[in-house]
Amino acid sequence: METIISIKPLLAVLVSLLVIPVLVSSSDKPNVRESWTFIAGIIKFLIVLSMLPAVLQGKQIVLTLFKIAPGADIAFRVDALGMLFALVASSLYIITSMYSIGYMRGLKEHGQTRFACFFALAISATIGAAFSANLLTLYLFYEVLSLATYPLVAHHQDAKSKRAGRRYLIFILGTSIGLVLPAMLYCYHATGTLEFASGGIFTGQLSKPAATVLLLMFVFGFAKSGLMPFHSWLPAAMVAPTPVSALLHAVAVVKVGVFSIIRVITGIFGVHFLLSFNLGALVAGIASVTIIISSCIALTQDEFKRRLAYSTIGQLSYIVLGVALLTPKGMTGGMLHIAMHAFGKITLFFCAGAIFVATGKKYISQMVGIGKRMPVTMMAFLIGSMSIIGLPPTGGFISKWYLVLGTLEGDQMILLFVLLSSSLLNAAYFMPVFYKAFFCTEEESMFEDKIEEAPMMCVIPLVITALISFALFFVPQPFLNLAQLAVKGILGG
């Protein structure tokens, strides 16, 4: 594998870190502050984008920053999977920054500078995690992300957000210190390295029971992925302002969780190792249970954002399930779903936030007839939910297609059944929202027949992400190529 040494991955991480002092110093000039956020976001995206051609040619971009111990440096390595994730996160960051302006100003939220600073820190950590060359670096950025998100979750500083913040910490920090840290150190103790390698780092040091315990410690320890029973922080975290729920709890934070699990499965244990002990099935089983249960819970939720949160829990497990299939198509589908779900789900969260800004409504039962008042938002909602369900012509269809092929490839009929029934459940909890929004009688409608959308800064972003979801059905190339390239690298091309 050809490698290029370059400072670009570091720059991509640093950009939004370095902009924080500027944000603080311009805290009394909101327009200046927001411009800086944009500039940093765009530079970050361009840096990430500038690495894309090299990665697509099958090269890797590496940079070692600090030598800590043999086999465990603080180092970056940009490969196809990391690129895929970084591309999604950094592009959506720009759109979310725009949305934040509309949302936070629309609601006259307090502490907007603090909010912008921690948001920038969180996105820095996300990109860092995407580009990590080894488990130590990944753990570092994982922890930074956990801590940077806490003030965002607890933004309202009231009793409810205090409870949510506490639950967030217990689940996220508790599992990463309590489970991942010892598991990581045990790996280092056993093998003397933490470097992600395409065949894994273990060469016969582990018995099956030990490997099982270690794998479970990682899978549950990365609780950001929302696998049951470590999922309940996510619905609680919905007290955060909607831009946080949208970017962090549908894209960045939760996907760092599944991304870490993918890295551990593919880079630490290795596909062949897991196949030889048949441990992929174990993870796939946990993911399947999570998919079905969370979809059922989502059906019962009336609060819009909580329904979306349970939907996210289920969709994250699709990704884990796909990778745990350990077949080429399944893994491609899982990785692709990182991108497809991101664009779809962020649209839905934007819609929820836009409705809240425009009408103050949080509950689905209060949204009967809202389609007449906010038609653009609700059309975007339709596209987003189609993508999550996996209907053509949206991007979600492509990733589900690969996932289904993956189950056939692995001859896993039960998992195929899980995927298909979950899609039905997804439809069951999204379609009524849309249906009630447009198709209701005059008496049922809770809104006047007058178009009154949220501020432009809220509407434009959700239109953009909806259009991207739509376009990804026709042009899935950058993401699909990256996913296929990543799988080829892992399974040894």
Next chain:
Amino acid sequence: MDNYPVLIVVTPLLAALFAGLAAWIEERLSYPIALIGLAISTFSAFKVLMRVIASGTIQYRMAGWAPPIGIEYRIDLLNAMVLMLVSSVAFLNLIASYKSVEQETNDRAASFYTVYLLFVVGLLGVTATGDLFNLYVLIEITSLTSYAMVALGDRDRAPLASLNYIFIGVIGASFYLLGVGYLYMQTGSLNMADVSRILQSHQGSSIVLTAFILCMIGLWIKMAFFPLHVWLPNAYSYSPVAFSRVVAPLMTKVMIYIMIRLMITVFGYDYIFKTLHLSSAVVWLATIAILAGAIMALAQKNLKKMLTYIIICEIGYMVGGAWMGNQLGMTGAILHILNDALMTFAMFLAVGNIVYKIKDVDLSNLTGLFGKMPWTMAGLVLAAFSIIGVPPTCGFFSKWYLILAAFEKGAYQFAAALIISSLICAVLFFRVFEICFFNTDSKDHEHGNGHPQIKIEEAPVSMLIISGLVSLSLIVVGLFSGTIVNTIILPFLK
């Protein structure tokens, strides 16, 4: 050969003398004198550290007398590092202390600076010396001065805390002195290198065993190793904050240094881990110390008091690491001397700033502090993350070595205790953050309302800068911990 090694110790000593004398003429002269003394000391320590890294151990004979008769300063990588640490912490703290001494012990400022310097002289001397009896004398100088400093604090509670400290401190010193006496009985020498050489042929001697155990117990009392810790929490939390800031990071860590020095240089690895079989027992004691310290910290309602129990917990880390009997453990213990000193210092600097503004740091008084003192709180948050062990702060990396050492030895209970204590520390500090962050009248409110603009009322700039610098150094030291291990600790252990 130049005199940097002795300058490290002698300049603060002379400064103490002149600071005391100058106060007779003009009270305000003593502060600059103290500052200059410690600045020269820190500079010399830096010079010595660089030289030791470049060209190996330095031996300096006091007044030209040859050991074993004369007193010898023997500076290798380990104590060069500790000297650098002690002198720079003392120097930085002195800068931050100007305002807080003015506020807390204004009428006795000159005596504060004099005694402060003597205390630092004691710590530096203890670290530099290569003579066992000289070590005892200097431990007593440090201890006596710290009894006095503690007594300068809280007018109601400090005298009793100080008295308690004196009683237990004297017992600890006596144990150590007795141990040295036994060693002298067996070897007829007090020079560390000399004693070590003679001990080679007395491995089975019960006198040596007695000496070893007495020395260790003496040091464990002095370093507050659970359950010999009872003197520490009150003494450290009722003393003036300018003194807590320097004694909390340095005193116990220097005692750990002496323990490691005795283990490696005087008694030797082979004697401790091959002849005696105490390793597992002490690691168990350390495990208990870690858990006990963490749990007792949970019960505290005062921020300063809570931190003193965390020190007790951290002592367990270092004792356990040093007694693990493998290179990883010793590496972790030595690295943690540096890291723990820095993070405790950062923590107490932040607490000092808070004390300067709100006097009483009971947890219930801390509401709204993120709004009121954002810079101080940023420093406190970084220090807290280091104590919890969040990368890339330095606390994570010493934990890394300690846990790996425990895995290598199979001491899984110790690894578990480290993890559990990290979790408890997370609870401890996020409890503080919650109090500082959330509104007291915790009613749900409408968006955009109910957030009164809190006015920023920060501590003086001199205190803020030091606190900020030290907190940032936690990240820098953490990122360069690989370099520190490779240039200082591993060459020392070889």
